[in-house]
Amino acid sequence: MNDCCEEEVVEYEIEDAIVKSGSFGLLQIFVTIITMLIVFSVACQSLMLYYVADDPPWTCVAKKFIRVLFKTLWRSDNTIK
Numbered sequence: 914m915n916d917c918c919e920e921e922v923v924e925y926e927i928e929d930a931i932v933k934s935g936s937f938g939l940l941q942i943f944v945t946i947i948t949m950l951i952v953f954s955v956a957c958q959s960l961m962l963y964y965v966a967d968d969p970p971w972t973c974v975a976k977k978f979i980r981v982l983f984k985t986l987w988r989s990d991n992t993i994k
Contacts (some may be wrong), residue, residue, distance in 0.1 A: 925933065
């Protein structure tokens with residue numbers, strides 16, 4: 914066989930790969946900080962809408978519906994008054 918085309922296969926352990934690739938770079942730090950700011954701002958906006966927003970003028974009808982439903986199920990003559 915031709916020896917010029919053969920390549921040596923090198924296997925690395927995880928620790929060796931980390932040492933060979935280097936430390937956390939400036940671009941990785943910058944991207945991490947920007948991502949954290951985006952996630953933090955979305956979380957703050959969601960929480961502000963929940964805690965600070967004014968109560969809406971409409972109300973949920975589920976409570977009234979459930980009350981009427983249980984009255985019809987437990988009344989003997991099944992009429993709603």
